[in-house]
Amino acid sequence: MDYIVEVSGVKKSFKDVHAVKGVDLAIKPGEFVGLLGPNGAGKTTLVEMIEGLQLPDEGVIKVAGKTWKTNQTELHKLIGLSLQETKFVDRLTVFETTQLFASFYNLGTNRVNEVIELVELQEKKKAYVNNLSGGQRQRLAMGIALLNKPLILLLDEPTTGLDPHARRGIWTLLKNLKDEKNTSLILTTHYMDEAEFLCDRIIIMDQGNILADNTLENLLHTYDSARNLDELFINMTGRHLYD
Numbered sequence: 483m484d485y486i487v488e489v490s491g492v493k494k495s496f497k498d499v500h501a502v503k504g505v506d507l508a509i510k511p512g513e514f515v516g517l518l519g520p521n522g523a524g525k526t527t528l529v530e531m532i533e534g535l536q537l538p539d540e541g542v543i544k545v546a547g548k549t550w551k552t553n554q555t556e557l558h559k560l561i562g563l564s565l566q567e568t569k570f571v572d573r574l575t576v577f578e579t580t581q582l583f584a585s586f587y588n589l590g591t592n593r594v595n596e597v598i599e600l601v602e603l604q605e606k607k608k609a610y611v612n613n614l615s616g617g618q619r620q621r622l623a624m625g626i627a628l629l630n631k632p633l634i635l636l637l638d639e640p641t642t643g644l645d646p647h648a649r650r651g652i653w654t655l656l657k658n659l660k661d662e663k664n665t666s667l668i669l670t671t672h673y674m675d676e677a678e679f680l681c682d683r684i685i686i687m688d689q690g691n692i693l694a695d696n697t698l699e700n701l702l703h704t705y706d707s708a709r710n711l712d713e714l715f716i717n718m719t720g721r722h723l724y725d
C-alpha cells in the first residue's frame with residue numbers, strides 16, 4: 483500500500499458556504515501530518531470526510547485504497563478518531579467507558595486495561611468521567627480511538643484549551659505512537675509548536691484550499707524571510723494564522 487489516505491479533487495459546500503474547494507492530498511503509512519489553518523478554513527469538514535462522517539459533493543477519498551461507499555465496515559476497523567468536541571456519559575467510569583467502546587470491536591478486558599495504561603489513566607480507572615480534568619478526558623478519548631489499533635488516527639484539535647502540562651502529556655503519547663511506526667496521524671491544531679514537534683509534514687489550509695503542504699524545513703525554506711509558520715502564513719495571505 484503506497485498511501486493510507488488519498489484525497490483527490492474533494493469539494494464540500496453547505497448551501498452557499500464552500501467549506502472545502504478542491505483538495506488533494508496523500509498520506510503514507512506511518513506518516514504524521516499536521517493540519518493547520520484559521521477558524522473556518524475547512525479542516526474539520528475535510529477530516530470528517532476522511533473519517534466517512536460527511537460525504538464529499540465531488541472528488542474521491544480512499545482509505546487503505548478503498549472508498550467509504552462500499553467498504554464502511556472494513557474501514558471503520560482501520561480508523562481511530564476523536565472529534566473536535568468529545569462527549570462522554572458522565573455516569574460511567576473511565577473503565578466502563580473504555581469497556582463500552584471496546585465491546586463495539588469485540589475486544590475484551592485485557593485490551594481495555596492495556597489502553598488505560600497506555601494513556602496513563604490507571605489511577606483514574608474507577609473515576610467518573612465528569613470528574614476528569616481536560617487533559618485526562620482527552621487522554622481517554624485518545625485511548626478509545628486507539629482501542630482497535632487503527633492504521634490511521636485522526637485527531638481534531640486534541641489539545642485545544644488544555645494547559646501546557648496537559649498538552650505535553652498528549653504529545654508524549656503521540657510521540658510514542660509515532661516511534662512504533664504502525665499508525666499514521668492527521669492532527670488538526672491551533673498550536674504551531676505542536677505540529678512542529680509531532681509532525682513529519684505540515685498542511686496549511688485557508689478558505690477551503692490547501693495553501694502549502696511540505697515539511698516544516700521546506701516550508702520555511704521556500705519563504706526565506708519566514709521564521710515560523712505564522713510568518714509564512716502572513717507572507718502568503720497577509721493575515722495571521724491564528725489571532
Ligand SMILES: Nc1ncnc2c1ncn2[C@@H]1O[C@H](COP(=O)(O)OP(=O)(O)O)[C@@H](O)[C@H]1O
Binds near residue numbers: 520521
Ligand atoms: N454543518 C455545517 N453547516 C453549515 N456550514 C458549515 C457546517 N460545517 C461547517 N460549516 C462552515 O464551513 C466552513 C468550514 O468549517 P470547518 O470545516 O469547521 O473549519 P475549521 O475546522 O477549519 O474551523 C465554515 O465557514 C463553517 O461555518
Ligand SMILES: [Mg+2]
Binds near residue numbers: 525526527566
Ligand atoms: Mg475545526
